[in-house]
Structures are given as structure tokens and as C-alpha cells.
Amino acid sequence: MKKITGLIGASAIALSVAGVANAGELTIATVNNGHMIEMQKLTGHFEKANPDIKVKWVTLEEGTLRQRVTTDIATKGGQFDVMTIGMYEAPIWGKKGWLHELNFGNDYDVNDILPAMRGGLSADGKLYAAPFYGESSMIMYRKDLTDKAGMSMPDNPTWGHVADVAKAIHNPDNGVYGICLRGKPGWGDNAAFITTMANSFGARWFDENWKPQLTSPEWNHAVSFYVDLLTKYGPPGSTGNSFNEILALFNEGKCGMWIDATIAASFVSDPKQSKVANDVAYAQAPVAVTKRGANWLWAWALAVPQGTKQSEDALKFVEWATSKEYIELVGKTNGWGSVPTGTRASTYANPKFQAAANFADAEMKAIESADPSNSTQEPTPYTGVQFAAIPEFQAIGIAAGQQFTAALAGDKSVTKALYDAQVAADREMRKAGYY
Amino acid sequence: MGYRSAKLIKHNLTVLSAWIFALLFFFPIFWMVLTSFKTELQAISVPPLFIFEPTLENFTLVQERSDYMSYALNSIITSFGATILALIIAIPSAYSMAFFPGRFTKDILLWMLSTKMLPAVGVLMPIYIMADAAGLLDSRTVLVIIFAFMNLPIIMWLLFSYFKEIPKEILEAGRMDGCNTWDELKHIVLPLSWGGITSAGLLSIVLAWNEAFWSINLTAADAGTLTALVASYSSPEGLFWAKLSAVSTLACAPIIVFGWFTQKQLVQGLTFGAVK
């Protein structure tokens, strides 16, 4: 019934503003990551199955895309029929009624989508974006180096142990640094990583009354540990490093250990782009006082904005691109090592995938253990592991990220940096009227 | 003899230092082009690779993934269109301001330049809504208009200053010979400042070519320019230096070639000595 009303509503909108977009032509905005590029290449299969639909792509780099689609959806510009959005936007936009609810038929098997992913992309129990690929964070380390140093890496190490291993394999004279971690300021860069660390040290971004908690002893402990570890055993230039910079270092054989997105596993284990492809092993993200929130959860997902004039075709595309059949198709065309991961239980159950991806188990375990609605030791009013899903978080994350970097560069003490971050966060929350 | 050889040495030193500067300034671009022929792994190799087996895989990949020609065409149309539009508006104005200045001419020029200070981010939303209402989202027209206005103050300033350099005596001599305003503009001002007009035009084209904010935010699948193409290769998850180098090489090659063709024009404004 709901679906029918939705359809009637959508067609009413379509009629009232028809004439601008070409009927049967879908414009899809997406981020320029490898899995999406693959989707672009495979679109022909979708068009063949739906001869009356043509697909056009707008591919942009992450930050630019986010700004582009936000402008469009908030002004109801209707330039895009399908948008690629992250786990940060999905619940916020869903709650505002900017996205179509996703209700697909039985064939789609929505229960096959990993519960953590479904939870993170829903608002008020309704699914607003379908995960295209997802990731958590984990440790990637050089087995050859730990073996040589006589160290072992348990599957669930503590931060203390990670520091010991970093010390043991740190060998800058031979161009190998013990541990590489993100240091470039940004809410999706260093702030994302440090938040998982802080979660595990028992910290949280906000208390139940939305008061920022950055001056808490837990935060101080976590950030001090981070600065100390990276200063002693990290590579030079850490303050400018984020995912790609570290990937380059790791693939060149310069990092002994790296804690970052699970998707990195498919790059570091690829001999075409990594010099150390055969020496990498994986473990779960380290913990301190709690396991909660120690590893992040992220997904790039497809959503249909309310402003589109062709919601029916758009929904058809989303269903196709996030289906089991699509994963099957990628597996057949490009090999099972390059299928989009982190979305469906059936992918991990597939023996062909298990055989092709040596990181499958570690990744699955990491994703399953992440819970966006319960990611800190003490209660919080927000969802999200490495972020808080509120519109203010981007600005707060940037401001705090800059302070973390200042502490890492040695410009400020950790205490002063956290104090400054707290002031910035408090200003934003006050302005937005939380208290 | 001593004087001549000293002069020769001086000349050679000048030429040598000119080449040193040219090489220093060009090296990063050379490096970018070189990187575009490497694999991703070679691109991050330590120490940097100067000699390697070149590959075309980055270029094939770009071609496979995106229709370079349509982006390039959009860039050409929008940047040239905007520049021509801006020049048509600016040449008469600048001429009039340079030779018949009023009390406020200087203030008006300053004010024109200060219009460039409005931060685009603040007006993105209203402009987006207006463009949408006019049905101009994702069209080349909207970019031509915006680029023309964006560059108009700069073109005005440059033309004004080049026109100002023309000695008044030449114009007066022309008037004595019975030139009217149109003849004066056509036969004296324009030829004398041809180099200046070319350089103003070239600057305007380059600035429009490299404009990223509006060209990305107001376009979608149809009117995207080369900056939008570059944005689709910049900073994905994974190694990208080689691919980005390839796409950047493709994106700035047309404009460098164009610069090569115009460089003779740039300095071909008749020298005053010849006129006198």
C-alpha cells in the first residue's frame, strides 16, 4: 500500500515538473573509487535488461561529490536521479525526508545485507540507502618483519601490544617505520581514526546532553598515546598523511604496520601495485579498555533523492547495483577478488570469494563487530562509530582534526589541543541550538 | 675587442640564466608528464625513477572510462566563448576609460576588481536555485555567462593599463589626420596594443579553463568541463598519481599548445619605434 502511494506521489511530481530531464535517462552521481568505476563499466548489462533506460554518470572525488549532491538535494535541484552517499549522510537526510525509502521485492533479500550496514543506513527503522560497498578498520602488518623481530600479532591485540610491535620492527635506517597512521586533519581523515582509538579508550564525542567531551581524561589518554606512538615509530610527514599517502608508503614497503580501512587490504595484497603483497597479514583493530567502537564502520550507498523525476527507474537501478546478482556479475567478469565487499552475508559465505580474498575473514569479523548505535563505553545520543551523525559534525571534526594534527606536530601539548578542540566543538553545538 | 667579448659573455650569461629559470619552472610539468607514462608503483618508487619503460596504460584507462573529447569541447566552448564575450564588452569601455578618464574612473576600476572578492561559496545556493529556475543548470550557457563576468574586471584592468601605455601624441597625430573614434580604435589603439589584448585574452581563457568551483557545481552529465574530469581522477581510494598525471596532462595540453601558438602574438604588438 505504502509503495503504491509512494508511486502515485512520485508520478505526480514527475508530471508537474516534467519536460526538463529526458525521460528514460538516469543521471547518477558517484564517487571515484574503484568499485564505482567498475559499476560504470558494467552499466551496459543494466541497460540491456532495461532497454528504455539510459544511464549517465557524474564521477567526482569524495569531498567535491559530497558538496555537489548536498547542494542539489537541499535546493531540490533534481540534477541527479541516484546519488552515492555515505553512512554519515544517509540517516541525516533520511530523517529530513529528502530520500525515497527503499522497499525492494523478496528477490532482493534485504535480510542478507549485514545488520550493521542496514542499521547505519536507516533512520527510524526505514532503509534510505542501499549499501554498495562497506568497510571497517583493521590492522595490516608485515608478517615478514614481525617474524624477524620475534614478535607475534594476536588476532585481538591491545594498544600496548601494538606499541611493542611497532617498537620492535621500527627500523628507519632501512627505511621501515614501525607504524603508519592518519595524521592529515579532516573529519574523515585523522578525526575518523582517532575517534575509534578514543572510543576504545572509553571516550565519547558528546554526553547525553550533547555537551562535547573532548577535555575528558579518556580523550587525553587516547590522543597522548597516539601522538607518542606516531612520534616515536611513525614516518616523517605524518601530519600530511591520510589513506592514500599511507597506502603509497605501505606498498613501497615503508610501513611495518597500518591501521586503516579494510578496503586497503585489496590494494596492499595486489602484486600489481604493492611490493609487499605477499608479506601482509591482518588482525582486528587494537583495543584499550573496551572493544566498543574500536573499529569503524563506513559504507558508500546508493540513494534516490526526492527531487528526481524518475524515481521508478532510479529505484530499479539501485536495486540492480546492490543486488546479489550484481556481485555475481562482477565476480564472473573481473574475478572474485574484486567484488564489492562489506555488504552482504552471502558474499562472505561464497567459497569462490573466500578463495580469492585472503582478508575475507578479518574484514567480515571487523564489520560484524561494529555497531553504530552502540559504539562507546558510556551512553551517547548519537549514532555512528567514527563520527556522530549530526549535520554539525563535519565542522567539528575538521576543527578537532586540526588540533590533533597540531599536537602531533608538537606545536601544542595534547591538553591544550584538546582544550582548543573542545572550545570549537562547544561553539558549533551552541550555535546549532543543542543547548 | 675586449668590449665585444665582454658583451658576448654577458649575453651568454643572460641566455644561460633564462634557460635555467625556464627549466626550473618547467620541471614540475615535465615530471607530471613523465609520471603519466609510469605505472602506479613506479610513480611512488623511492628514489624517484627517471629512466623506466614507458606505458600508455594510464591514457588508455582514461579514454576507456570517460569521453575526453566531450569534456575538452565543453572547456573550449566555455572558456573561449566567455573570453570573446568579455572582450567585446571590455575593449570599448577600457578604451574610453583610458583616453577619456572621468573623476571616478580609478574608483570604478577598483570597485570592479573588488567584485571578485565575493566568496563564491556564500552565493552558491541562491545562484543554483536561480540557474535551476532558468533551466540553465548543466548548460554551457550558464558557464559562459559566469566566466565572462568573472574575468571582466581582470580584462578591464589589463586593457586599461595597456591602452594607457600608448603615448597620447600618437593619438593626437591621428586625430590631426582626421581619424574618427572608430578609425582611431581600429587603426591605432588595437594594433598598438595587440600584444596586450592577446595576453589579456589568453589569461582570461586560462582562468576560465582552470575554474573549478562553478564548473563543477553547476554541471552534471552534459556540460562538465575538464576541471570536472580532473576531479573525477583526483584522490580516489587507492594509488592515483600516475592516472591523475595522465588526465592532467590531457587537460592542460590543449591550453599549452594554444599558449605556444599565441606566444608570438603576445609580443607582436608593433613597437613604438616602428610607428614613430
Add this chain to the structure above:
Amino acid sequence: MTKTQLIKSLQAPSIILLFLWMIVPLSMTIYFSFMRYNLMYPEREGPAGFSNYEFFLTDPALPDAVINSLILVGSVISISVVLGLLIAILIQKTFRGRGIARVMLISPFFIMPTVNALLWKNMFMNPVYGIFAFISTTFGLPVIDWLSDLPLFSVILMLSWQWTPFAILIFMTSLQSMDQDQVEAAEIEGAGFWAKFRYLTLPHLSRSIAVVIMIQAIFHLSVFAEIFVTTAGGPGYDSTNTTFLIFSQALMQFDAGVASAGGVFAIIIANIVAFFLIKSVAKGMAV
């Protein structure tokens, strides 16, 4: 007199068009700066009084950002004007391959700002696999971590690389209209390089120099891409300028109200800078 008036009326189109082009966004900016207008909260509307300004002006990063903006503008202008003059004079001489040298010298200006930033950050300044690090280690010198230790200087370096060609281009063009008879006359009278430079070249170029300074000031006050891509304003606020502040404060939250207040502030700063520039250097602009 009527003819002069006719010619003066030629100014009208550009003035009127630019006025419209400016007044619409400017009035919008001023209007929004006094409104609550956040894209993320379309339901929260209404007048905001001075609260947007208050929020922007009390930002602890603002003093640093203003100082950084001024340092950035000042340094890039000085470097590009001095180098630009020198190089423009050097390539005045006719020599074989001058055309190629010229194109090589102006081509950095053709590179897109984001590409410029990524190129320098990753291929040159990276302390592990960058070319600068390679040069340092080859000569046994300590490796500099550019973006961490000298963040603002690194940004200045990138901008100077891109904008010196702009100065070269303008000066080179302007030098063409120099009276060669005068130069030769001076040479016959035994004037050295400095005398020629001081009494002939510099006065001739004074207007071009003023133009280069003014245009660059406007562009560098609103530098954003280079900072966003390389240092993201850090470490701390070491490389945050006002434009980046407006961005991180407002656009990340899609708060058009605060963004507009920041915009009005940026316009005021620009006009102050322009005022002093006019006072000190733009005498050559004399109309």
C-alpha cells in the same frame, strides 16, 4: 564635447553589467548574513540579527587566519613580482629557442590549482618518496618535512610557482612597448644595467606592476584549493587563511548565514588591503 560624451558612454555597458553582476550576489550575501539560513535546517528561518557575525568574529582561529592571509598575499606578490621582473628582462634578449623558453616559463600558470597542489605535495614535498627528499638525502642533508614544519611556506612556494608566470607574461608584454630608441640612447651615453633598469624599465613598467599586484592580491586573498588539498589548514591553524576558515566553518555545515557573514568580512578585508596597496604601490595607476 558631445563626441567625448559619446565615447564616455562606451564605459556604460561594462559598468552596468558588472554592477548587476555584483549587486545581486552582494545584496544576497548581506541579506543572508543577517538571516538564519542553513540548508540542513530548512525549517529554521528568520532574522538572526548580528548572531552570524558574532559567531564568525569570535572564532579563536580568526586572528591567525587573518595574519596568515596577509603573509600569504604579501609573500607571493613579492616573490612573483621580483622574479617576474628579472625573468621578463632576461627573455627580452633575442636568442635561439626563445619561443620555447617563453612557453616553458608561462606554462605553470596553465596547470589547474588542485593538480598543482597534489603535484607538489606528493611528488616533491613528501618527506619519504618526494623529489626534495631525494635531493636532500643525495647530498647528505637532513630531510625537511615541508607540510608539517613549513606549512605556510609550502603553500607560498606552490602559489609562487603558479603565479610568477602570470607576472612574467604581463611584464613581458608590457616591455614590448618600451621605447628602444631611448634605451639605445642611454646605452650610448654609457648607462649600466642598473641605471637603465632604474630610470627606464621600472618607470615604464610601473603600471603593469601595479596591475599585477592588485590582481594577485585579489586572487591570493581567496586561495583555497591549495590549502584544502595539502594541509587542510593545519597543523593547528598554521596554514588556515580566512577563505579556508569560511569554508570549514560554514560550507561544511551548509550554513549560508555564517558563510555570508564571513563573506562580508572577507570583502571588508579585501578593500582594506586594496586601499593600502593603492596608497603605497599603485601610484603608477595615476589616471
